[in-house]
Amino acid sequence: MENKIPYKIYLEEHEMPKAWYNVRADMKNKPAPLLNPDTLQPVTAQELEAVFCSELVQQELDDSTAFFEIPEEIRSFYKMYRPAPLVRAYCLEEKLQTPAKIYYKFEGNNTSGSHKLNSAIAQAYYAKKQGLRGVTTETGAGQWGTALSMACSYFGLDCRVFMVKVSYEQKPFRREVMRTYGASVTPSPSTETEVGRRILAEHPGTGGSLGCAISEAVEVAVNTPGYRYVLGSVLNQVLLHQSVIGLETKAALDKYGVKADIIIGCAGGGSNLGGLIAPFAGQMLRGEADYRIIAVEPASCPSLTRGRYAYDFCDTGKMCPLAKMYTLGSGFIPSANHAGGLRYHGMNSVVSQLYADGLMEATSVEQTKVFEAAEYFARVEGILPAPESSHAIRVAIDEAIKCKETGEEKTIVFGLTGTGYFDMYAYEKFHNGQMTDFIPTDKELEASLEKLPKV
């Protein structure tokens, strides 16, 4: 059996998922509801529809429907770049001399360079279906903005992206890719919004943050007729769309009779991790199987491992609903020398609840160790990984080395979310020995967590 497994498992088109899986349906402890930031009462569909597309609001709030059919138009688009391969890392296994079997689900083989496209196309589709003119969003490193630009271009929607200023300046090429797809890209904070002007007045010269860019995008969406706001992570609807990652992974493993022991995903807002683990966590919740699931986050932005499980604002401007999540406080901004992405202050509520319930572990890694793993992986497996994805690589390698020590033939599956072509500044720093690590002190985290809203 074993020797029949190819280097890359591609599902056939007809084996691709026809529905997204909503893990909330199988959770006994449902994620806590979103709260209206003004009333602190559970937010209603109607309230959310001022910001988000109607059908996406339904997906956001529905915690009982297990499967949502993937519309034909989205499945057609998926077929342009999916199925994504599940790769057997034969070369890595051999190099590590480990008895472990390593697999990774590679989501980087599309022009946006990451898994973000899976949700971008869904959100653009529903916006188009609702007859909207366009959407607004924020982007940090640019993966989400690129993905959304591609999706909007496909459906002929306007796309306005607020890009964290420091990334806008460091990644002019990302900006050009978005422009290739017809998006308008504004560095954030900008003078185009009230919240942007306020933040600029309070913090002149700031490089911006995701939370601030979100606020700007929401403000524009709410004030422009025919526009809504869309988001690439953190939300439950995003996890729903990203379940296509986990469903394909599971289908590919099942096809070859392989049972995973350890499943590893990097964790920023939770979109990739939540999507990758969804069907596996579902099995655990239904008592059908057991897995060790590990979330990997940056030591400089450790929401799961050092944050608090509490209600918090999702954006700096405090315009979005409050979510109960593991958070470092909505004012938390990772050290400027942090290059590895995954910078969001909080974690999706589904992932947070699964973690609180003990269905998964979390660990944090320092960025120099992450880039060490990234370079090692690039040389052995040929793929230049995104820094985000390399968090998962780091822990997968560490687990494989443990297997070598114990002689255990564990099956390790990790999510390789994207490629690092636009992260060469960070790689350059690493090559030149200029990359340092930064771990926030307890005192710094406490100061940030003190400002959590009183709910």
Add this chain to the structure above:
Amino acid sequence: MENKIPYKIYLEEHEMPKAWYNVRADMKNKPAPLLNPDTLQPVTAQELEAVFCSELVQQELDDSTAFFEIPEEIRSFYKMYRPAPLVRAYCLEEKLQTPAKIYYKFEGNNTSGSHKLNSAIAQAYYAKKQGLRGVTTETGAGQWGTALSMACSYFGLDCRVFMVKVSYEQKPFRREVMRTYGASVTPSPSTETEVGRRILAEHPGTGGSLGCAISEAVEVAVNTPGYRYVLGSVLNQVLLHQSVIGLETKAALDKYGVKADIIIGCAGGGSNLGGLIAPFAGQMLRGEADYRIIAVEPASCPSLTRGRYAYDFCDTGKMCPLAKMYTLGSGFIPSANHAGGLRYHGMNSVVSQLYADGLMEATSVEQTKVFEAAEYFARVEGILPAPESSHAIRVAIDEAIKCKETGEEKTIVFGLTGTGYFDMYAYEKFHNGQMTDFIPTDKELEASLEKLPKV
């Protein structure tokens, strides 16, 4: 039948080619032999072995063996990123409202971003097998240098890359990718070689050229024990390795009973074009089938359409053997505003001979038209194409539009050689309306061709 064709045809691992195809074996008019630059006599294997690896010299000179078995080690590496998908461009067809069926062989889904890796890994393998310490090479846009860095890293070989200075400065990220794979990268012309110093003295402030970088790499290879020179295009051995593109393409078409009518490839040195068309040209040479084959080159570097079929130097320093090829003269350097790659002054001898014998057509396109097609394609098919590849896209679209006008349901197959992530400067110029076209005058070409060696 028709509706069964998936968006992406992936061969199974066991369907991947086990041997490269040498189209020369089926040619009645063999390509003219390489000449020793000093004696002007056909170069011997022994002479070539001072520069190239021994087994590669055999492949270079052999014009009668039809198939060369692909060594197991190379096939293992191929499995990391191959088979490359043959994509049915359903979205492009629909957008163009053409009755034509369009397919493209996508070679960009690997970290080097292009087809160059197919030959890089072969050349690194034979260097390692021969017990060499390292190899030298040149790179222009950086695709070949990246591919070779990856290949050398895999086999633990030293890799010294001379990168055309203007690209080195414009593409620092390409340089960093090569460094990620452990290569050393030197801007050319450099002071490290005699030829580099001479060119710098004659042309202070020059941005360099491929021909000059080749001369530097050859000089270092010849003067450093345990080193040989490797080249990513132009040579017959490269076309041999690249036949994997055409073999996979043909296998995928055959699998679904599809017969191509038109086959289109971009043409610089000929590596992609020659590899893509090899098995199809072979059928034509054996009288088994007929195709329309179109080579597409930049209007600013038109070796096939406006060059002379004659013996010429392959490098500026005149250190390499002379080849009979369509050439613009070894001193020809395309206009500085040319952004689309495919800058080499000559064309591989096999491709040249096939063209001279009327087995293929050639056409040239201006770069603004190329980028127009590139952006259109990116939006419709999702993939951000390399400028080089976009030459083929341009002509494929033009042919599909002709089919719309005539109502013909032709099957068009083109080579999508790579991705454009590192070409965003050029895209930016295009977006900002700053891209211009440049076509050399007859007088300029004549002046360059006057300096052809008298053979």
